[in-house]
């Protein structure tokens with residue numbers, strides 16, 4: 446079968462790999478219908494050291510179950526499913542508490558010997574705990590939004606929840622990528638009154654306003670901090686959704702949070718530490734981490750199916766699997782917000 450493999454920074458190829466097969470009795474094999482490229486895939490795309498064996502890529506997909514192991518009972522062959530970016534057994538204490546990304550048997554697709562989703566098919570460990578079946582007859586116009594539930598929409602929601610977004614509160618969203626834009630959707634959905642999006646790319650800002658951003662700040666650094674203070678009576682915002690993960694974005698988040706406020710961080714951290722002094726003296730909550738998107742599908746799916754939210758609009762380009770290398774290039778140059786990979790003819 447065909448799959449995307451990264452060999453070094455800037456070098457993604459679609460190559461022949463062994464077919465996905467069942468290994469454990471709790472596995473399923475999913476034929477991928479739609480996959481996509483994640484902002485987090487761009488980190489290795491920029492700095493991966495050469496590796497002759499390569500890294501299997503992709504961790505977001507919807508697809509159809511093609512085979513199940515003998516201990517799989519809830520998921521059936523032929524089910525159409527959402528594949529969250531992390532696999533989880535669905536049975537441990539953390540899974541029961543809704544923190545599947547801390548599952549004691551869990552892990553992330555594309556790592557630890559598990560193939561990525563930018564492929565024709567993939568092996569799913571703990572299929573019953575991991576996969577989320579949805580109705581097969583679901584209109585294909587919903588597919589993009591359903592795909593977003595495998596990562597970006599659930600991650601934006603996790604940022605908002607971790608930042609304690611409440612009705613009537615003020616929110617700032619750092620990052621105008623797909624996760625940040627989904628964070629705007631999540632903040633509005635949770636009732637935020639003021640939603641300030643930090644971004645400058647015209648297409649992204651326009652989509653952010655459609656999703657519910659009330660203000661847009663295009664400056665960076667100190668100037669952005671000043672503008673946000675001016676928009677919030679000099680106080681800062683109750684909630685900051687930190688959707689980037691850089692030193693600069695974390696420093697901004699701490700600077701624009703109101704005393705007693707909260708930062709929900711979902712950008713994979715590429716910074717060393719969290720500023721001890723300002724977070725202490727401002728009584729800030731700093732929360733967040735890998736989003737347990739599996740736990741959030743129950744809550745978000747009805748809003749998608751009934752059209753109340755349309756996170757699938759973050760996909761502004763669709764390509765075939767063989768064109769995946771160009772999809773990376775388009776996202777890396779910010780030509781595309783998020784690229785969807787159409788792996789099948791349907």
Ligand SMILES: [Zn+2]
Nearest residue numbers: 534537540548
């Ligand atoms: Zn678990």
